[in-house]
Amino acid sequence: MRTIFFLLCIIAAAVTLRADPLLVKGADGTYLPVLAESWNLKGGGVLIKLKKGLNTAAIKEKLAEKLPDQTVELRLGGIYFASVEQETLLGAVAGVDTGVSLKNDPLALLREKKETAEPLTVPIELRQTAGADEMAEAEISAVSFSGLDGLMKIDAVVRFGPKTGEFSKLKGPVKAVAFFKMKKNAADIDDEDNQRKSDLLVVRPKSLVLIKIEKKEEDGAYLVTEAHLKKY
DSSP: OOOOSOOOOOOGGGOOOSOBOSEEEOTTSOEEESSEEEEEEETTEEEEEEOTTOOHHHHHHHHHHHOTTSEEEEETTEEEEESOOHHHHHHHHTTOOOSBOOSSOTTGGGGOOOSSOOOOOOOGGGOOOOOGGGEEEEEEEEEEEOTTTOEEEEEEEEEEOOSSSTTTTOOEEEEEEEEOOEETTEEOTTOHHHHHTGGGGGOOTTOEEEEEEEEEOTTSOEEEEEEEEEEO
16 A cells, blocks of 8 residues: 655654644545544444544543534444434544644654555655755745646735745735646655645644745746745
8 A cells, every 4th residue: 555645844843732633634535544544434423433542532522522422432443423424424534633642743643544545755865955944934824725727825924024035024914826737636755846845735723833925926926946834
């Protein structure tokens, strides 16, 4: 089985999460496991198995509180959501705070996807990072991704502009774009330019990212050529 194309090129110490969800949904539409080990249809509902060492009962209680419209049970060593379609359930639990944080790097498990995956992980030592002075810090407001042409549209608020360059005074709300080279309706796993900005695939509103802006397009949007997740 191949590893999946999901590149989180970040330094673990820079990640600060309050708690981790069972899974998250990337901007490309795929679901990526965090606390979850796997999910499967079972008896008209969905059974989610957790990573080893987690308190399944405590997480189940937290999810029952967070998702009052769902029937949540402990079953077969996992958390069972009764009478719900898988796509509906995954959308409901994606990103939901479970009250539990993984030890060490809380996003490390996002670098792997099992069962239905086909991706690729790039070792941290192979990361290509722009100089810190070239990066702006921005908080994501909204993001959309087209799987047809690889265009990502981003609404963000620049908190701190880069220390050097023509965009050093940039601050406040901006619109930005990033382009991913596509291969068989997915981002090309071998493309180095894709790898440098792959963290954008998992940002969500309130995520903090360090971005390198290459230029300003004719429509006023800024072109992002590199991105590193600072806070999910």
